[in-house]
Amino acid sequence: MSNEEHSESEFYYPEVENEEYETNFYQFHDDNVNEYVQRNSQEEIDIFISEKKSVNTVKKTTTDMNAFDRYLAEINKQYLNLNILYLPAQELDHLLSKFFKDIRKLNGEKYEPGTISSFQRSIQRFLSDNKSQFNILRDKEFEMSRQVLAAKRKILVNKAGKGNKPNATRSLTQEEEDKLFECGLFGMSGPEVLQRTMWWFLALHFGFRARDESRKLCWGDIQLQRNTDGPEMLVWLCERGTKTRNGQENGHQRSFQPKIYATGSESHRPVEMSKAIVQSK
């Protein structure tokens, strides 16, 4: 993976904390109550929340809503620019059913079953984001569209041979990794190669997500350390949040700092990894 080119959209990190929200308790009670209330109007609170929404999910939701809108406009011109938020449940359920049953890719081919299911979730996100009370995944009013989706998935698998993950990736073999070192794509022969190799080690040993965590990483987050008698090691001191570790209360936390040990050619499992980790439920 080359890090030379970045598209604009990849630079949505890091986020800056807004210290104004750390409002002083006494100031709040003395005066300025109106001002406080105004400043923290519903609109501002909504913005505060939505700024923390995942860019990728937002993009996914709009893309899929485009597909739904596209389909509706196709089946009937009167549905052009239809706002589904104003539809009664039965009608929405009906349109969803047709959508799940007949929707095709832009090139006319059939979708993978997983993709159609993800449309359903995107539509639910759209509804929830816009404060709709409907839950198309649970409400009994949407039982029909759920059944259509289930049937559609079966048909795609049984009749069209879909759902076999034709593009699934596989992990690298040891030989393939060795080859990358041998042919000089991994190694220490230059800045780009070094950066690429560092990316590989960080992903491999720290479990970095491919782009996300590499981009968030700041100078000083990883430190070269050495135990008195042990080998040199890289220690990951400061984690900047991932999809699954992002500061939620009672959220998952690491029980130790991840480390990469210098080993020469052997590989050693870090001591902490050999201990059983007891998870509280």
Add this chain to the structure above:
DNA sequence: ACACAAAGCTTCGAATTATC
């Protein structure tokens, strides 16, 4: 037959890659 644990599926949000 019962209780409980372990294994296995499903669901959801999110991130990524591939492709055109």
Add this chain to the structure above:
DNA sequence: GATAATTCGAAGCTTTGTGT
């Protein structure tokens, strides 16, 4: 730049396994 497909991690359920 949008679209399509996949992957990942966690949580919640459901099924299966096992000891008594």
